[in-house]
């Protein structure tokens with residue numbers, strides 16, 4: 001292999017325009033060193049998953065599969081069949097969420113598989129497992145997908161616990177957390193370990209951008225990503241590891257700016273404003289809205305930034321029984337439309353939605369596709385429903401939603417009103433999760449820091465590009481975050 005090793009820098013939430021600016025930014029010399037000569041770079045513009053949210057998109061990046069296949073269809077979702085852990089229906093919230101699902105957050109890094117590694121169904125192979133199957137060595141630092149890695153360096157559990165208690169991020173500034181992460185990677189290399197594929201996961205930029213707005217991303221790259229990258233470059237140079245290293249910079253999604261106030265922040269749970277719960281209350285439905293409450297109720301809501309998933313139970317039946325379309329599903333869709341249009345059921349929901357998707361599992365079974373349901377209760381195929389918005393407020397929306405659809409998909413999907421800045425999350429200045437170009441656009445770029453012989457390096461980049469373009473064409477879609485694995489494997493096999 002002409003690439004002696006591969007270094008993946010996974011920068012959570014990095015917008016593609018900020019990455020493009022950073023590549024030409026004199027204040028970020030380490031990034032330029034790592035990505036090498038501009039004539040030797042391959043910069044792609046991938047789209048995130050739907051929802052454009054971390055655990056869903058990162059799972060696609062590091063398995064190469066779409067969400068329908070790997071099963072992690074959001075940061076939050078509901079396993080109504082109790083399939084994943086054989087212990088009954090279970091609500092998952094990897095991001096902790098309004099319901100303070102602390103246990104899930106802690107279990108992400110548990111054991112050698114981690115929670116995600118236990119959720120991926122048989123037949124889903126992680127990038128690390130692909131690397132090992134080739135007789136090569138994979139190491140990853142702080143990333144949530146670690147199954148199959150020879151070395152999985154995890155965050156300190158004490159830091160995670162502190163985070164969960166304090167409601168902040170690991171009790172540390174996100175930048176300090178990433179700085180420590182980089183030092184762990186540096187220590188691994190200094191110890192003499194030579195992974196063929198090394199992944200560094202930077203979570204701080206996304207956190208900073210949520211709290212300060214996506215307009216602060218470039219400044220954060222300069223101040224807080226640049227210095228650890230400079231230390232990494234110095235170490236690679238010192239250990240003579242820079243030459244013939246293929247460097248990959250990738251992100252899972254972008255972000256768009258939102259107003260940070262309770263009006264625009266739509267929430268479900270006690271003790272916060274219960275805008276969403278009022279709708280269920282007024283229909284006499286018991287919604288899963290107290291921390292620790294069992295999902296033995298009529299409705300479960302999973303909040304994924306710009307999208308919310310609504311799961312509905314046929315009253316008196318187990319969750320695995322299909323809900324009745326008219327009585328259980330269409331009725332709740334209508335109540336949300338009424339709330340949006342007139343403030344009925346929940347005055348704070350007036351003007352907050354841009355659309356609702358529904359599926360008729362009662363008639364079509366668990367593979368029933370989502371359709372758009374309008375305020376009169378009429379159904380429209382997704383392609384038609386999104387056609388007028390394509391390229392403006394959504395990008396490849398129908399296609400990406402279909403790639404996330406499985407039998408575990410929700411009965412309803414609520415789409416927040418982007419234009420007016422509404423979202424299903426605590427109040428924040430930056431958001432993602434939706435189908436909008438600003439949160440759907442992600443980063444994927446390949447470059448050689450330093451090459452011995454330019455011809456083999458060019459051949460590797462050509463192989464990467466060819467593999468990604470061939471797969472995208474075969475699947476009739478734009479380049480996706482799932483193509484990270486496609487590209488890395490093509491480089492290993494070149």
Ligand SMILES: [Zn+2]
Pocket residue numbers: 012013053054055206252253
């Ligand atoms: Zn993310």
